[in-house]
Amino acid sequence: MKRLLLATGSVGMLLLTACGGAAAPDSSQTSASGIELVSAMPAGVGPVENVNWNLADGEPLSLDPNLSWSGSQNFVSNLMCESLLFTNPTGGLEPGLATDVSYTDPKTLIVKLREGVTFSDGSAVTTEDVAYSIEKARTNELSQFAGDLASVASVKATDASTVTIKLSEPNSLVRSALSTGAAAVVSKASAEGNADFGLPGNTSMVCSGPYILKEWIAGTKIVVEANPKWWNKGEGKQLTKQITFSFITDPAAAVAGYESGELDGGFLIAPSSIKALQASTVGTVGFGQGSSFGAWVPVMNTERSMSNPKLREALALSLDYANLVKTDTAGSGIPAKALAVPGSWGYEVGTYQEAWDALPDPVTDLEAAKKLVAESGVSNPELVIQAWSELPDSVNQALVLQQAANSVGFNATILKVGFERAADIYSGAKKTDIDIFGTNYLSVVGDPLSIYSQIGLKNGAANWGGYSNAKVSKLIKDALAATSDEERAKITVEIQSLLTADYAWLPTTTTPSPFFISNKLSGVVPGPPAHIWSAWAINLGTAK
Amino acid sequence: MKRYLWRRLGLGGLTIVATTLLVHLALYLAPGDPIGYLLNGQPATPERVAALRAQYHLDDPFFTRYVSWVTGVLNGDFGFSASFNADVSALIASRLPTTIYLVVISFLFISLFGLTMGILAGLKKGGIDSFSMATATVLSSIPAFVGSFILINVFALNLGWFPAIGAGDGSLSSAISHMTLPAIALAFSAGAFVARTTRASIRVESSSEHVTTATVRGIPRRKVVSRHIVRNALLPIISLGGLLFVGLIVSTAFVEQAFAINGIGGLLVVAARQQDFALVQAITLIMVISFVIVNLAVDVLYWILDPRIRSEVA
Numbered sequence: 120m121k122r123l124l125l126a127t128g129s130v131g132m133l134l135l136t137a138c139g140g141a142a143a144p145d146s147s148q149t150s151a152s153g154i155e156l157v158s159a160m161p162a163g164v165g166p167v168e169n170v171n172w173n174l175a176d177g178e179p180l181s182l183d184p185n186l187s188w189s190g191s192q193n194f195v196s197n198l199m200c201e202s203l204l205f206t207n208p209t210g211g212l213e214p215g216l217a218t219d220v221s222y223t224d225p226k227t228l229i230v231k232l233r234e235g236v237t238f239s240d241g242s243a244v245t246t247e248d249v250a251y252s253i254e255k256a257r258t259n260e261l262s263q264f265a266g267d268l269a270s271v272a273s274v275k276a277t278d279a280s281t282v283t284i285k286l287s288e289p290n291s292l293v294r295s296a297l298s299t300g301a302a303a304v305v306s307k308a309s310a311e312g313n314a315d316f317g318l319p320g321n322t323s324m325v326c327s328g329p330y331i332l333k334e335w336i337a338g339t340k341i342v343v344e345a346n347p348k349w350w351n352k353g354e355g356k357q358l359t360k361q362i363t364f365s366f367i368t369d370p371a372a373a374v375a376g377y378e379s380g381e382l383d384g385g386f387l388i389a390p391s392s393i394k395a396l397q398a399s400t401v402g403t404v405g406f407g408q409g410s411s412f413g414a415w416v417p418v419m420n421t422e423r424s425m426s427n428p429k430l431r432e433a434l435a436l437s438l439d440y441a442n443l444v445k446t447d448t449a450g451s452g453i454p455a456k457a458l459a460v461p462g463s464w465g466y467e468v469g470t471y472q473e474a475w476d477a478l479p480d481p482v483t484d485l486e487a488a489k490k491l492v493a494e495s496g497v498s499n500p501e502l503v504i505q506a507w508s509e510l511p512d513s514v515n516q517a518l519v520l521q522q523a524a525n526s527v528g529f530n531a532t533i534l535k536v537g538f539e540r541a542a543d544i545y546s547g548a549k550k551t552d553i554d555i556f557g558t559n560y561l562s563v564v565g566d567p568l569s570i571y572s573q574i575g576l577k578n579g580a581a582n583w584g585g586y587s588n589a590k591v592s593k594l595i596k597d598a599l600a601a602t603s604d605e606e607r608a609k610i611t612v613e614i615q616s617l618l619t620a621d622y623a624w625l626p627t628t629t630t631p632s633p634f635f636i637s638n639k640l641s642g643v644v645p646g647p648p649a650h651i652w653s654a655w656a657i658n659l660g661t662a663k
Numbered sequence: 664m665k666r667y668l669w670r671r672l673g674l675g676g677l678t679i680v681a682t683t684l685l686v687h688l689a690l691y692l693a694p695g696d697p698i699g700y701l702l703n704g705q706p707a708t709p710e711r712v713a714a715l716r717a718q719y720h721l722d723d724p725f726f727t728r729y730v731s732w733v734t735g736v737l738n739g740d741f742g743f744s745a746s747f748n749a750d751v752s753a754l755i756a757s758r759l760p761t762t763i764y765l766v767v768i769s770f771l772f773i774s775l776f777g778l779t780m781g782i783l784a785g786l787k788k789g790g791i792d793s794f795s796m797a798t799a800t801v802l803s804s805i806p807a808f809v810g811s812f813i814l815i816n817v818f819a820l821n822l823g824w825f826p827a828i829g830a831g832d833g834s835l836s837s838a839i840s841h842m843t844l845p846a847i848a849l850a851f852s853a854g855a856f857v858a859r860t861t862r863a864s865i866r867v868e869s870s871s872e873h874v875t876t877a878t879v880r881g882i883p884r885r886k887v888v889s890r891h892i893v894r895n896a897l898l899p900i901i902s903l904g905g906l907l908f909v910g911l912i913v914s915t916a917f918v919e920q921a922f923a924i925n926g927i928g929g930l931l932v933v934a935a936r937q938q939d940f941a942l943v944q945a946i947t948l949i950m951v952i953s954f955v956i957v958n959l960a961v962d963v964l965y966w967i968l969d970p971r972i973r974s975e976v977a
Binding site: 178180181260318319320336337338339365366367369371372373375376378379381382539542 | 714749920922923
């Protein structure tokens, strides 16, 4: 799921990626500045006729879950289309449309389909539909999941309740990919040969989830309503009969909508709006725990400054982490010691917690940084920081880095480029005019191996800086072959310590997901990976 | 009259062709590559980039693109919007009513306040004049987006008289309640402009010879004002109104953003920024056509109001 959201103004560049493990419930955490982080709000208690929810990323370009375009798209399509595995609020994997998904050997995955499930049109969900959906995600040229399913050799409905997935090489991340849009099951009958499937204005999409697409007026709104035929319905679920999505990308207009009560809530609140909304009397700003983080990505495959590990370390030492937590996360985050932040530990939490505790705290040490620059042998090393001209937040962050870098002896400049270069920057292509660029990224499944394999492998989906380390590659291959959670976690923490020591990326802070919700409502799951892949509004209802 | 109208229509047609050609050329020559937006920023294989380029005809030469667009439009097909992944006709159809409501209501406000204030200030010197013109000065200096924030905070968030955002559910009553504040915000500076121009025009006519003659001949003041001053003074205002009306369609963008209204103005901004040829062209076409129609209406009004034009053409 190497893919990226061009979030308008709010979170900047957001890249999503995939993978997973077993359920690992954990209660909420608290940020350094005392803000309580939420994995899941208390479930709603009473019914609601309609909830108006804003999609701050704008209108989805498609709702086809197997192609997966943007944050907006996920928030709508995960209400309608369910994946084989369900991502719980803390990133763990639970049975979804499949009652069981397991490796019989490192190259074979057996999916057991839940019996008696029907699509919203009343037809049965069959293993043919499952195989069709995964094949679509794997082979469609517009699919964002092709990379995650690259090691899949074949997907076959072997009988009425079994789908067999054969891999060309061991890949322990394919199982967790089945919790994402890569295995969101759509009705083959509604999708096959339907060129308008999931496109704006079209409502022909048929899935099996808790909500049905009722209306989509392109450019104006999307309305979904509760699916009376949902297999998993029950008390306390589907309390909200209808959800109307709007696409307000302008932060000020969205604030006016929240404050006037015309919008009941929304994810991806722009950092600049948080203060204004915290003063609101009609609703609350919350922070979803989530697996997102901010980082600087050094370009290492050139002869320029960032190919020198000493200079990367010097830059890391020049950052003022406490201040970054304030400016980039409204005080809700903590300095990130590594890229797999606590919200991404979907299994073996104990192992990951222990490894996290053992990592050194990010510190600011200007003297040590200056010394490293001096030792590098390059006087006044050049540092070109890329920023997006369309995103003021990105320019501001570049300015902060520029100042920090210059204070320890770099000759830092900012290069503003437009989104048309995104395809080049977020790829492994050599970038000869850029030394470092910022990103807000996240683990899209609750498995730290996902993010580390994307960065640590030579052709990794997020290895945009050209990192390479033979030892890391070897360990990742081992971890990909490790279908036992315990073994995989053990290898992954080793990979983590190597990548961290190499400054493959320079993590800055965890970035909890700010959301707004009316005081009358409760019950949303506000953070990734859960709210990206699994119905975040199943328990949405009145607060009292 | 017929020949006059035909000539006007012919000129209008030429305007449409020239404008669309020009806009097409401008987009064609603009720097940047729409492919970045088509990819939505995601990493892509060269094959995928090539597939997208072919799908959206990004590598076709200029005239091929223009001709295929014209052929499409003549067949009622406005093309496919790359930035919205939707049919241009559907996108515009869902947004046009909103923009029409907004522009018409705003135009009513502009006419009502602009003309009333202008005529009063023009006819009555002293307190009313100074007050009207001071008000006009203040209003004209409020940009639409600043006006929007003030109106939202006072009338929507504090007093709760109007909705703060959105375009309503499509019914007339909800459209009126949703569009009132945006229409006022849009009307601020244009209304002030109309007031000033009307005042000046009234002053010119009031001091003209035919008005003095009419007054000396003992024609009642009311009749002098209505037949000799206001009627003549309105001629330039009608032209101005026509231009303002068309300008309003474009300037809705700021107000649409502030009130989160999905209209044509905002659509044009997004489309132009993302080099969405099909969408920009379709919106341009709508604007040019409305420009031609409004100008035609202005010419007809002139014909009716001004005997000199009738004699000129005859």
